[in-house]
Amino acid sequence: MEIETRPSPGAVALVTGAGGGIGARVAARIAEIGCRVICAGRRVERVEAVAASLDGRGLGLYLDVTDQNSVASLGSRLPADWRQVEILVNNAGHDSGGRRPFHEGTAEQWADIIDTNVVGLVRVTRALIGGMRDRNRGHIVNIGSIAGTRPYATGTLYSASKHAVHGFTEALRLDYVDTGIRVTEIMPGMVKTDFAFNRSGDAAQAAQFYSDFGTSLDPDDVARSVVFALQQPAHVVISALTVVPISQR
8 A cells, every 4th residue: 555645745834933943943844855834923034034044945924923913814915825734833932931930920921921822823723724624634733842741830831831732732633533634742841942041031041041951952853853743654643742852851
C-alpha cells in the first residue's frame, strides 16, 4: 500500500508569532520542506524580514491574535493563492509580568496572558478550520509547554494558559478524529529565546535567568519537532510531543 506523505508540495502554512524565536525557526524549517509560509505577527518589520529570508516561499502578514477584527480579516488580506491554509502553527504567546507571585501582578496583566495564549489561539484556529473542513485536509500544531502539565510557583497564569492549550488541543483532536484534519501539541521545556526579556524588559535579568537554569533548548529544537509531526504519513497523528533539554527534570 502506498503511504501518502504530508504536507503536500507547496502547501500553505501560517505561523503566528513568527517575528523571532521559535516562530521564526518554525517558519524557516517548514519552508525547507517545500511549503509556502505566511509569517504572521504584530511586529511587521520583523515578520517581513523573516518572510524575505525564506527564498521566495514566505509572506509577511500583520496579525494581532488579541484583536478579533485583525483575525476576522485574515483571509481577505491574503493574496488569493495564499488563502488555502493547510498548516496552522499557533505559536504566539507571552508571559509578560510573570515569574512572580500572583498577588504582585494586576488582573489586567494576568488577563492579557490568557487573551493572547488561549483566546488568541482559539480565534485563529476558528478562522481557519472551516477551510480545512471543506477540503478535509489540514494540520493544526499548537505550541504548548510542559507548564501545561507541570505547574510551578510564580507561573500561575502562564501555567493556567498552557493547561488550557493542552486541554483544548486534545479535545480539538477528538472533534476531528474521523476527518483528514490532524491536531498536534508540541510541549517544550526551557527554550532560550527573547521570551524572558519580553517578560521583564530587563536584558540583564533575562540573561541571568537562562544562565541560572543551565542547559536550554534552542528554538530550532522546537522547530524540528514541529516538522517531525508534520511529515508523518496521513494515517499517523503525533497528538502530543514533549521536548526538554537533557538536564531538565
